[in-house]
Amino acid sequence: MKRKAFIEKTAKTLFELCAVVAIFAVCAITIYMFMKGAPALKEVGVFDLLFKTIWKPTASEPSYGIGFIILASVVGTTTALFLGVPIGLLAAVYISEMAGKTTGNIVRTAIELLAAIPSVIYGLIGMMVLNPIMFRFEQIIFEDDSSHQFTGGANMLSAIIVLTIMILPTVISVSTSSLKAVSDTLRAASLALGATKEQTIFKAVIPAAKSGILTGVVLGTGRALGEAMAINMVAGGAVNIPLPFNSVRTLTTQIVSEMGYAQGTHRQVLFTVGLVLYIFIMIVNYALLRARKAGIDDVD
Numbered sequence: 005m006k007r008k009a010f011i012e013k014t015a016k017t018l019f020e021l022c023a024v025v026a027i028f029a030v031c032a033i034t035i036y037m038f039m040k041g042a043p044a045l046k047e048v049g050v051f052d053l054l055f056k057t058i059w060k061p062t063a064s065e066p067s068y069g070i071g072f073i074i075l076a077s078v079v080g081t082t083t084a085l086f087l088g089v090p091i092g093l094l095a096a097v098y099i100s101e102m103a104g105k106t107t108g109n110i111v112r113t114a115i116e117l118l119a120a121i122p123s124v125i126y127g128l129i130g131m132m133v134l135n136p137i138m139f140r141f142e143q144i145i146f147e148d149d150s151s152h153q154f155t156g157g158a159n160m161l162s163a164i165i166v167l168t169i170m171i172l173p174t175v176i177s178v179s180t181s182s183l184k185a186v187s188d189t190l191r192a193a194s195l196a197l198g199a200t201k202e203q204t205i206f207k208a209v210i211p212a213a214k215s216g217i218l219t220g221v222v223l224g225t226g227r228a229l230g231e232a233m234a235i236n237m238v239a240g241g242a243v244n245i246p247l248p249f250n251s252v253r254t255l256t257t258q259i260v261s262e263m264g265y266a267q268g269t270h271r272q273v274l275f276t277v278g279l280v281l282y283i284f285i286m287i288v289n290y291a292l293l294r295a296r297k298a299g300i301d302d303v304d
Contacts, residue, residue, distance in 0.1 A: 034282075041279025044068075044272035053276065059243040061262070061270040068273045070258070074280065076246040077254040080160065080235070081228040084167035088228075089221055091168075092175030093210075096217075099176070100183040101205050112180060119173030127237030130166045131158075135238060138162050142249050155251040158240035163252065166238050170231060171224035178223060182216025183209060222292045229285050232256035255281040 045053060048068050056069025095115075099108045139157030146152040186209050194204040210217070232254075240251025241261055253261070258277050266274050 037275075037279045037282050040272075040275040042276075044269065044276040047269060048273060048276075053273065054280070057243070057245075061266070061273065066269070068269075070255075070273075070277060070280070072243050072245055073253055073255055073258050073277070074284075076160065076239075076244075076252040077229065077256075077281070077284070079246040080163050080167055080252075080254060081225065083164045084171060084228050085221070085225060087164070088168040088171045088224060089175055092172050092220070092224070093179055093217065095172070095176045096179035096183055097205055097210070099180050101201075101209065112177075115173050115176050119177065123170070123231060123233045124237075126166055126170055127234035130162060130234060130238035134162050134165060138249075145249070152249075153251075155240050155242075155249065158238055158251055159249045160239065160246045160252045161248040163235050163239040163254070166234050167228045167231060170234065171227050174227055175220045175224045178220030179213070179217045182213040182220070185216065186212045218292060218295055222289055225288055225292065226285060229281070229288070230256060232260045236260055255284075 053068055053070060054074065055071050056067065057071040058067040058069045059073070060067045095111075099111050099115075103111060135157030137157065138159060138161055139154070142152075142154060142157060142159070146154070190208055190212055191204055194208040195201070199207070235254055236257040239253065239257065241253050241257060242251035243253050244250040246252050255277055259274050259281075262270070263274050
């Protein structure tokens, strides 16, 4: 009994230590980001930095407006989620509810392999395959428009497609696990009441798995917001209003593109860009986690 009590106490202490380390890491990152990012807000001005749209950090009269950059991140992430979440959820339904055991395992393994592909590979494939296709569409659509600046296919639409593909493995994997965790008793009860298999899936199983599905959405959102390398390779990298065929730059690609040579105020502003991204991710995750909690309460 003493040995068992010692093991339990040791395990409890270890778990508490891990929790403290995790909390300390989040607090340390938060404090560091505010320390490095806040000075530029005072020097440049909150309104000028967040809402102006001209980015010319190396000009004789520098301008540090990141309005279009923030908008590109919001539009790209939101559109990728609107496209990726329904596709991911339906794929998860097929794997967990409709596919045979062998077929489901094969598809699930393929999706897990898709999640293991490095971001730079997605960017490389997008640059070599997707961008030329987008350029062809661009030529067809703007053939008679002499004012349009052709981007070679490196545009907002390419970035959205790549982001959508990149979040699919996360959404599918988490949603599949959540659907499989739903008790078979619920399915049997729904079928016994006369519901079809499709009605059972969409009106009983998915609502019961809503909490886990929202967790997948949270993780997918983090992947989309935090992606830099692949988007840097396919989006063109220009500070523009985020229209489908415009070359754009997001918050993450902004930091990646210029941190290597930035100095002085320019460098401080890039840390502020990182702070904006950090706050934005925290707000989105908090909202989705609140929705997840509300989903749990509804199920209860």
